[in-house]
Amino acid sequence: MRIVAIAALSLIACDSIVCADPDLDRLPPAAEQQPDVSSSVTSNLYVQSDLSLSALRDNLIVPLPPPAPPRWEARLFLDARFNWELSDDLGFAYSGRLNLRSESGIPFPNHEDIRSDLREAYLTWQSGSGFFLELGRINLKSGVAEGFNPTDYFKTRAVVEPTSADPTVLREDRLGSAMLLAQAVWSAGSLTFAFAPKLASLSAPYLNTNLPSFDPMLDRTNARARVIVKTSVDVFEDFNPEFLFYDEGERPRLGLNVTKGFGHTIVGYLEWSGGNRADLADDAFTDGIRTGVLPPSSPIPVSNVRGFANDLAMGVSYSTKIGVNFDLEYDYHQAGFSSVEWRDWFDATKGSADPLLPGELWFIRGYAADQQEPMARNSLFLRADWRNALIRDLTLTGFVDSDLHDGSDVAQFTADYYLSRQWTVGALVDVYCGGRRSDFGSLPQSGIVLAKLTRYF
Numbered sequence: 001m002r003i004v005a006i007a008a009l010s011l012i013a014c015d016s017i018v019c020a021d022p023d024l025d026r027l028p029p030a031a032e033q034q035p036d037v038s039s040s041v042t043s044n045l046y047v048q049s050d051l052s053l054s055a056l057r058d059n060l061i062v063p064l065p066p067p068a069p070p071r072w073e074a075r076l077f078l079d080a081r082f083n084w085e086l087s088d089d090l091g092f093a094y095s096g097r098l099n100l101r102s103e104s105g106i107p108f109p110n111h112e113d114i115r116s117d118l119r120e121a122y123l124t125w126q127s128g129s130g131f132f133l134e135l136g137r138i139n140l141k142s143g144v145a146e147g148f149n150p151t152d153y154f155k156t157r158a159v160v161e162p163t164s165a166d167p168t169v170l171r172e173d174r175l176g177s178a179m180l181l182a183q184a185v186w187s188a189g190s191l192t193f194a195f196a197p198k199l200a201s202l203s204a205p206y207l208n209t210n211l212p213s214f215d216p217m218l219d220r221t222n223a224r225a226r227v228i229v230k231t232s233v234d235v236f237e238d239f240n241p242e243f244l245f246y247d248e249g250e251r252p253r254l255g256l257n258v259t260k261g262f263g264h265t266i267v268g269y270l271e272w273s274g275g276n277r278a279d280l281a282d283d284a285f286t287d288g289i290r291t292g293v294l295p296p297s298s299p300i301p302v303s304n305v306r307g308f309a310n311d312l313a314m315g316v317s318y319s320t321k322i323g324v325n326f327d328l329e330y331d332y333h334q335a336g337f338s339s340v341e342w343r344d345w346f347d348a349t350k351g352s353a354d355p356l357l358p359g360e361l362w363f364i365r366g367y368a369a370d371q372q373e374p375m376a377r378n379s380l381f382l383r384a385d386w387r388n389a390l391i392r393d394l395t396l397t398g399f400v401d402s403d404l405h406d407g408s409d410v411a412q413f414t415a416d417y418y419l420s421r422q423w424t425v426g427a428l429v430d431v432y433c434g435g436r437r438s439d440f441g442s443l444p445q446s447g448i449v450l451a452k453l454t455r456y457f
Contacts, residue, residue: 203291410432
């Protein structure tokens with residue numbers, strides 16, 4: 001009833017406000033101020049082929065249950081994003097990826113070799129007076145941070161077979177949620193409301209060996225009824241904070257996004273979210289019980305206590321004269337693993353003869369990745385982007401995410417060279433560093449190398 005009441009009040013409020021939208025990434029294409037073009041269709045279409053090789057550790061304290069992670073994976077995929085302007089006030093957007101893949105451990109041919117990801121498919125309507133409606137599968141993004149987005153509430157379970165660990169890439173390539181979205185904008189702010197109904201039952205996390213070939217996977221994105229209301233207010237020039245309220249029945253949360261420029265080269269930002277919830281290990285255990293993956297007894301001690309928990313990302317972005325952009329960010333995830341929980345996780349298999357115990361322990365780690373939540377409570381994120389680096393048409397990108405508790409890190413370095421307007425060649429390297437009893441040092445992979453070739457149309 002609470003979600004229904006919020007939905008009704010938000011729609012009434014949206015319909016009563018008129019004007020123009022500062023949140024340009026959610027505006028229908030027809031609403032953006034662009035020059036007239038002859039075509040009513042805008043598109044981004046490309047084919048990419050890539051090959052990745054993984055170096056795996058064989059001295060894990062908590063052994064991995066079978067099957068082992070793939071040592072190599074080859075992919076060929078067609079990625080499409082289209083926007084059709086059906087009329088002056090009506091449009092349709094589509095985003096999807098058709099995958100052909102092969103990897104070690106999976107025989108060829110197999111139903112796992114062909115997959116289709118329907119990321120977005122929705123209708124858009126604008127009233128002409130600052131009111132917009134969208135209906136369908138929508139990738140609704142929130143947040144101003146770069147490494148961890150506490151207010152990006154629709155990120156959970158939305159990432160399928162990532163080709164990169166880069167948070168900015170994951171935000172774009174994930175599945176959207178089936179929802180109704182309404183937005184009203186005016187000269188001094190905006191109001192957005194979205195309601196995503198429950199359309200499927202909660203499912204266990206997928207492995208790369210049981211992903212469906214052609215399935216919208218609504219059990220990942222619409223297993224709970226969810227609602228979000230957010231409003232931005234132009235307090236003064238270059239300062240328009242955004243306030244958010246999110247509810248999925250059991251977990252109402254509040255959020256805040258703030259950015260502020262300091263001169264022409266420095267931007268500070270802060271993203272916060274808070275609400276009642278259990279710790280990460282408790283949440284994983286609860287969902288494991290609901291989906292039948294875990295037995296009634298937890299593999300590590302859990303408190304079953306819910307309390308107010310904070311998530312925070314605060315940082316600064318700096319742009320140099322030669323075109324290099326740096327982001328330095330501190331991230332705090334209060335529900336993440338404490339030092340006691342890390343100790344319990346690593347010591348759980350000592351003296352145990354239970355063959356199922358390692359799988360239960362790795363379920364907790366996999367749950368965090370599925371929810372797009374960090375295991376760490378305190379971490380530091382540094383990112384750098386350089387277009388036309390050293391030579392023209394070469395783009396270099398890199399980031400380092402460090403767990404401040406144990407000093408372990410994951411680092412990614414990417415290079416893309418634009419051979420022409422149609423062809424790009426690139427490479428990606430991931431490195432996971434740390435001791436055997438650390439966050440990133442305890443993962444099965446120590447490094448990943450990926451080479452790719454892309455053809456744009």
